Amino acid sequence: MRYTQLTDEHVKDMLGAIGVRTIEDLFSTIPTGLRLKRDLAIPKGVSEPQMLADASALAARNADGTKLACFLGGGSYDHFIPGLVDALAMQSEFLTAYTPYQAEASQGTLQAFFEFQTMICQLTGMEVANASLYEGATAAAEAVIIALNATGRSRVLVADNVHPDTRRVLTTYGEHRGFEVSTLPCKDGVVHENGLPRLLSELRTSVRADSAVPDVAAVIVQSPNFYGCVERLDRIIPLIQSAGALAIVATDPLASGLLKSPGALGADIVVGEGQPLGVPMQYGGPYLGFMATREEHLRRMPGRLVGMTKDREGRRGFCLTLQTREQHIKRERATSNICTNQGLLAMRAAVYMATLGKRGVAEVASQCFDKAHYAAERIASVPGFRLKFAAPFFKEFVVQCDKDVSKVLSACREKGMLAGTALNRLDPQSPAAADLKNCFLTAVTEKRTKDEIDALVDALRTA
Amino acid sequence: MNAIPKLQQSDFPLLFELGAPGLSALNLSPCDVPRADRAKAMPRELLAEAPPPLPEVGELDLVRHYTRLAHRCFSIDENFYPLGSCTMKYNPRINERVAAMPGFAGLHPHQDESDVQGLLELLYRLRCDLAEISGLAEVTLQPAAGAHGEMTGLMIINAYHRSRGQRRSKVLAPDSAHGTNPATCAVCGQQALTVKSRKDGRIDLDDLRTKMDDDVAALMITNPNTVGVFDAQIADVAEILHEKGAQLYLDGANMNAILGITRPGDFGVDVMHFNTHKTFSTPHGGGGPGAGPVAVAEHLRPFLPVPQVVRRADGSFGWDADRPKSIGKVRSFFGQIGVLVRAYVYIRSNGCDGLRDISEKAVLNANYLAAKLRHRYRTPFPPPYAHEFIMMPEFPGSDVTDLDVAKRLIDHGIHPPTMSFPIAHCLMIEPSETESKATLDRFVAAMLDIADEVERDPQIVRDAPHTMPVKRMDEVGAARKPVVRWRAGG
Known part of the structure; x- marks a missing residue:
């Protein structure tokens, strides 16, 4: 068959070594009543030229956005996207490796992710970054969870000029995770600065009439926002923080080539869609989410994290670190269920950032x-x-x-x-x-x- | 942060230690429009005084840097990679070629449906193929990864219970479950409870019955399970759950063992997720991207995320967002399209005949390795196995551990198996169907060789690996004082 490499002779030898007569015998633990007694209703396999012809015919019915x-x-x-990105990030060793659990055999991906984390910090103006998340919208949702855990509060305010998909994803996560999402209204395309303190104080009295503790864990703003407008983060962030909430800023990573980074303006957590960093549009995915924050939230940050360390002989090297935060160790006590990052896309983004410089x-x-x-x-x-x-x-x-x-x-x-x-x-x-x-x-x-x-x-x- | 170790002669340089101020490998055309007046167009307070301090490296040095890094990784293309539960199989290059076609890679997610009919048809076909493979009614392609699929699946289950006026607060999972299962329950605000496994690796039905009540939303199970055994009682498990109105969730991590042989929908599963990077061979990419399509039974269809790819009455394809009971959106745009294109090509290249052959050969390879090794390494569960099995590196009278054996395998050019999951100090071995008999025999020889070494010269095993650019890492130190970024001047 297509990608297997066993001849009939091999199969015979192997069955002999196992001590069974047929391959069928190896499936004896599956009750007969539960077995599929027909072929799957999927066409029989096709040759490589046939597959290419079929796929090309489908591709031809799409209007390639790069030609328009x-x-x-x-x-x-x-x-x-500079040619270096495909040539270097898609090398077969990067393409076909897995999560670098075995540090000695994975120094290449580990170091590249460490460099990725550093360059994300440099672009966002933050202290620490992880090795990527699924995409921008879920990165914002994960940032909210950091804020809920850091503040012990249960409500978030989202500016209504944040990407609509991000707002929808926050609503979905909120319903199930148990946090409330309220809208921060905008005026003339940007966050209504004068409305913000009033809204924060209204929420304080409406939610916790009996307490002086405001209930808003975080305010999420996007700059440049969904309409492209650049927000006055220099004025908005202090307003958010004066209410004891965290300022989560979603941003375009390329904007900081010209504009002050959210970190330089005081943001607590910076997230975003990493697609502009050398990732093809490919109809919306796979992209990569990025997340950067201040050192104090490092242990609350979800996702893979690469650390620099030494080997037994004192040589510099890298390994996955703070894995005790993660689901495979902490199980039901984990604050996120994220397992994989977007390794290959983080690699693309790293090569892209390094190419630009x-x-x-x-x-x-x-x-x-x-x-x-x-x-x-x-x-x-x-x-x-x-x-x-x-x-x-x-x-x-x-x-x-x-x-x-x-x-x-x-x-x-x-x-x-x-x-x-x-x-x-x-x-x-x-x-x-x-x-x-x-x-x-x-x-x-x-x-x-x-x-x-x-x-x-x-x-x-x-x- | 502690000080960053100084660069030694033997150290591999970081990007930040290369290049010189002023260098860049970018070569854009000069800007052909007039320069916009920054002072007029942007408040001074928001303009950066200097660009961010990214590295400054020329093109050739960048090429060498990333090429050398690539040589410092084990990968499927170079190494046998029997990492249990991760299905490290060959990643066909035709999948890459198709996904990179500009007609797929160059599409913007806001293009009109009429501009992307070929892609939508591909996604619709994939949706139907996955439903057929799962034996379930309908599939969403939206989730970004397996764990994200789990979360989506549990949200669907909870929405179903709520539609019946119930809020169920508990989710059960066997003690051998992947860590994502209980973590997903916590993310969905539910309590995760453990169900015991019996000595033979199968679920303890009595314990399950004891823990079942009207507050249980679902049981999350992997079948074949993580010790490599197909649990023949699965239909009874489903019945116990369904009697109390609870749902059976299948973690699809081990689908590689049952393609075309048995279908989750036919053994009582209500919801499952696929891991496309495992079963359908999308490249693991150093840890992603994956995709986690979710399949559901008929009664759960109304709760699937929006939008859903559909075939309209006129034969055209489009996105349907009109599903009032939907849980909503779980990510931006539509899904991991590039990954899904690869999965489609893999499924259609193999076809129904090839898919079944995959599972037959995956199971054959695993059972062959077990048969060849069990005289030296104890296998705690009885054969036959599915596509993976558990083996115990135990050396009475020696302090050599499972970790040492794993590290010594690296010197044989073999990536270590999964360690200490689902039971302490085990090795979980999954060869996958794409390996040749010669490679399997080489692995057997390496494992037997290591067992001999433990008796003859245990220090060589304890100090392994010997052939890598670095020795074992100080992981404890790394976690105690984490250095997760480079800083100028250390």
Whole structure:
């Protein structure tokens, strides 16, 4: 068969060594009544050329976003991926190793993850980071659990301009894990700063009328937020912390090539979607979540963690560490059930960050910023189109048009452009949906050229 | 943080010890639009004064760094890797080739359904194939990993109980369960209770009956279980649970032993998750990404996460989010698409005939190893085994441990088996179906050789490994004063 390597002769010898007559005898522990007495209703196996032909036919029925000019964002971006990322991160030893439980035979992945943790700290401005989580939304949910455990409180506030998928995942986790999720309202695309202290104090009195202890464990804000706007973290974070809650900031890791990192502005936990760091869009996954925090929360952090240590002869080396936090040791006393990280994607992100380096990350961030601002200015100059929000932005922004947004977007699509994501479609239940009528979210990465941007502007003009 | 050990001549450099200020391996086209006025576009308080201090290394040195790191790892492509419970089988390269096709890898999750019909059809077919393999009614592809699938499954079970006006606070799992099972219960706010196993590795039905009451939401079980035994009483277990309205959850970690031979849905399971990186050979990638599709019985379908990939009446494919009883979303976007594409290619390349052959050969390989080794290493449970088995490295009168044996295997170029799970000081061995008889025989020879060494020269075993770039690590020191990042100047 396809990937097995035993000849009939081998099978005969092996059955003889075991002392049974047939392979069937090895399944004698499965009661006959429970066995499947037919073939699975799946077609018989196919050859490699046939499989490639079938898969290519399926792939051909998709409109490859990298061939279209992709201005879509909202958590997944068409950034340029240097050739080094595929060449180095996808080496067969990295691809086909498993979790580095055996340190001596895994120094390569261990060191690469240690370097990943360090570079995530450097980008986020935080003290410690883990070796990655599933993706951005669950990373935010895990950050909430840290905050619940650190504060002993049971409610979280989530800004309503945090990615809608993150908010939905927080709601799902909250219902089952037993924490309450409340919404922090926004105004003009950003967190309503004046509303925040009032809301925190209202919650304090409504939840714990008998106590002076506010019940809010954490406030989750995203910057740049889902609409692309950059939040005034320098003012918001102190407000959150003055209520004794932790400030959890979701961020775009590339933004810190230009903007102050959330850590530099005082965040307690920084999480995010690591896709911009060299991971293909691949229709939403697999990506990697990242998480960084202050040293005091190190032992509350979920997921794999690599530590630097010495071997018996004093040589520097690496091993998985603080495994006593994890499910396979702590079982029902673990605070997270996470087992695997996103090893291969952390490897991609590591190679990507190392390829860019200090100068490169500044260059990528700067080009995103310049191209997004050029595009925004040009689009806003088209009659019937305007920027929805006045707040500062990094690489994406919301456009409002006078015409039916779905018609505008499909007219651009016909010209080979993915112009943006219609916002009312994405989050129809949101209280903001009515206000976002005929709005779309447009992202401009360093990969987009002036010609592509100009073509987009022309397409919108004639749409 | 304690001080970082100084770089010795023999040490392998860190990225941060390479390169020089000003170097970068990035080579972008110059920016072709006017520079935006930063002072006008961004409050001064939010602009960084300097870029983050990432390493500064040139292209060739980066290539050498990561190539040398790759050479410092054991992997399936280079080593036999009989890591029990992890199903370290060969990862076919065609899967990589298909997943990297721009028609799959280059899609943005917000593209219109009409732009991604080929992918949606693939996902729909995979959803149906997994339902057929599980013998259950419907599958969600959304969960990000096995443990995430467990959590999703338990949320579905709890939503089902709530829909019947019940909140059940207890979840049972046998003492041999994977650690994720009880941890998942805790994450879902439930109490995990242990059910005893009998001496032969099967679940103790009397203990199960004692612990059953109306407050039990589910039993989480692995079958074949973690000691490598198919529990023939599984239908009775299901009946005991169902009598009290509780649900039977199957941890699909060991599906590699039963593909096309028996189906969880046919032996009474209500919910299960798959581990695509185990059973369907998506690369383990140094610890992920995996994917954890969840299959459920008919009565649990309304509670599956949204959105669900569906075939519409007109034959087109799309996402259905209109499921009012759904538990909601458990992750962003739609799932581990790149991993699911690989799983689809694996299932369709093998087909129904190949899938059954996988389990037959996986079971044959495990039983062959056990038969060849049991005269020197005690096997506490009676054969036949499923796709893995437990063996005890016991050396009366010697202080050589299971850990020493495991480390000595590294010198033979073999990755150690899983250790001390599910019983203390055992080795759990899972050869997988893709290994040749020659490799299995080489493993047998290595294990017998080590047993001889323990008698002849135990120190060589206690000091192993001898062939790796580093010796055994000070893991205790690493945990006492954790250094989880590099800092300039130590």
